[in-house]
Amino acid sequence: MSKEKVKMPEQDPQVRNKNFEEVALGYTKEMAMEEATRCLNCKKPFCMDGCPVNVPIPRFIQEVAKGDFDKAFDIITEENALPAICGRVCPQENQCEGKCVRGRAKGSESVAIGRLERFVADYHRDHGKKDESKIVKNGKKVAVVGSGPSGISCAGELAKRGYDVKVFEALHKTGGVLSYGIPEFRLPKALVQYEIDTVADMGVDFETNVVVGRTITVDELEEEGFDAIFVGSGAGLPRFQGIPGENLNGVYSANEFLTRVNLMKGYMFPDRPTPVKVTNTVCVVGAGNVAMDAARTAKRLGAENVYIVYRRSEEEAPARKEEIHHAKEEGIIFKFLTNPIEVKGEDGWVKSLVCQEMELGEPDESGRRRPVPVEGKTFEIETGTFIVAIGQSPNPLIRQTTPGLDTQKWGGIIVNEETNETSRENVYAGGDAVTGAATVILAMGAGKKAAQAIDEKLSKK
Template sequence: MADAVRRKPNMAKEKVKMPEQDPNVRNSNFEEVALGYTKEMAMEEATRCLDCKKPFCMEGCPVNVPIPRFIEQVVAGNFEKAYEIITEENALPAITGRVCPQENQCEGKCVRGRAKGCESVGIGRLERFVADYHREHGEHKTPHVEKNGKKVAVVGSGPAGITCAGELARRGYDVHVFEALHKTGGVLSYGIPEFRLPKTIVQAEADGVAEYGVDFETNVVVGRTITVDELEEAGYDAVFVGSGAGLPRFQGIPGENLNGVYSANEFLTRVNLMKGYMFPDRPTPVKISPTVCVVGAGNVAMDAARTAKRLGAENVYIVYRRSEEEAPARKEEIHHAKEEGIQFKFLTNPIAVNGDEEGWVKSITCQEMQLGEADASGRRRPVPVEGHTFEIETGTFIVAIGQSPNPLIRQTTPGLDTQKWGGIIVNEETMETSRDSVYAGGDAVTGAATVILAMGAGKKAAIAIDEKLSGK
């Protein structure tokens, strides 16, 4: 850094360990697993940063956080200044610090992590610490923004929508966010469990965006309550669609319509958004059996399995047709799941759900698999081992194999080009769709992906909208 005194870095090979709840305690409660750094821990971890002349870590950040600059402030104990630096580019640091796959992004590019036996700097942990410190100790300042007289509609209050809204509001636009559910936050509220992302933090981050003058309106289903055409007729100068990917996919195997079969989307929404884990204090019972099977091995599958364990299931199985090396979930999530007693059945593919006389799940039939040649995704293709099937007795089967965008918007917006599978087609430089002044980003475009990638798309769209409407 040109404006900082050079210092001798801390050459410790491992990150400062993050305090966590004991696995045998946390697997029966919904309190946050990771407890966060103290000031001393954060400052010690920050000294591991080499303050590289060429910060490769920034190349891995979809929202371009100036990582070395904020870490240098943590080293000096200037946590509020660190927060100011982060939020120049990232409006939701308390969220991204918790749920970003840093190991594949900023930390994946960290020079420290390239050395044998050495861990990258804990950038995500430091970002989380700074955001939490600001929320608990920082001075509250209501921002003042000069309005420019133009207004933009944002569809969806998930990470893409809320980022786009915040960026535009900072630039002086009147922004109105339409959310289909009764709570803001999108997937941050309905999809990610309390023990990974407390909802008070989601609300606090949304409130921070609202302070720039963003109006949020819930219980509005764009495509049903109001259409994109009607938003334009109402005088909005641009529309950003960040409606996510909430339409669950199923395997298409026999028995998926039995009682006791959930999509992970429904299961997590009942528990997270509707507080099913607080029944009977909240009127949303979630029926599960002593043994629960979850098909899939992404982060959503880990969330569903760990949630089922907390709801009282004695045996919870992750059933996945590939090996652990191919599992798309973060390594940290798999590690936490194993610690909490989740059992993994790799190279196993459910081929039928079997029911009892009353129409409830009683077991699943599984096919043993082996890995063959690589497929289009670069992963080895799973192929059946002929003659090797077996059953798992279970009363609850949760399908967590992905989601697609809801078809409502594409069905009610003439001239909006989409992929065969439902994703909205955009210009990747500007995020503009085939409809003039209609933009889109996040899971509505890519299908289910990460929070930070959705935020990056929302930010890119906001910049493009500003450039067009301001005539830059």
């Protein structure tokens, strides 16, 4: 039995960095079955401890090994409403695969749980039958604010239990961060739409172009007769560094940059009406998955030199190792231990980025070694585009328009950890609106937990 995962076929790096087609091409049936035989089917499945939505991982993998992909899909979707998405964007190396017993053995890799989940979901989409079972309605209705991962997860779980669920989405397109934040080459938007359509087929109603807190308030939703409300409005408010020159033309938040490209299809300009200006050299500050997405997108839009500028070392970079690996393959240039301190301009446009060399000092409160400036060591990178990808916060609209809703100083909604209920009775919240920007699967776990708590509470009434 191989100690290494079955390799996933991918586009050649020098081809894919010029197109927006998916990088990883997926397993064949034979590859999936071969990889599934690597699972030890442990009596104590530690892999499940790492899954925020409690997918019965060994059970579905055993069905893949037998070639019963339909049964494997049924097992996954007992707990996970978005398997094709999770199989692509979850940080499995820190979750299920990070706890895999096979991966703990010296020189051995964990079972490719994410790749197998992706295969099963894709196979079902191409070959499986739609679920025709009828859901018995219970006469209660729930409003869900936001159609991102937490909102979709909550809506799907409640629909299964017979609730009339209406999802309110601020943008003109459903999917939240799945639609506006993650690039096509990592997560095809047709796939996102398919997953959302599956939830809609369960009876969930979606209404777009509704900004809760502006178009309608939480109080007004209660007045309309919703028995409970779930707030999964995400974290779409970008943070900036506060350095001189950040107001120049040519400075983007990663949020705006990726929204222009992903949601507004800026990469198809002029066939689509949204232009996205990038120059020959682009600098991206940050080293999370969003920074990798922005840098790799800029490369595909034609930038020749794309820099990732990060004040810590590669070891501390929060992005998935796979994303860093793919970025390097595609020609992204990494400037670690480097911190932007000024954006210089000319005629109102970005001209260069002044950078400070850093070194690692003593650990800070996060446990990571604190970056400190190296005295007298600065340099400039000539660039016309600067993208800031250092994190996002929840939009303040809902907290500003909902009396009695307790929030953190930085804007996150405070919830009961067991139920995800807020300080407002029958108002629940989850995902990035509570935690700040995190992962898709953690947001889904929060939506699922809230749905269960809503059902338990309303079932008693």
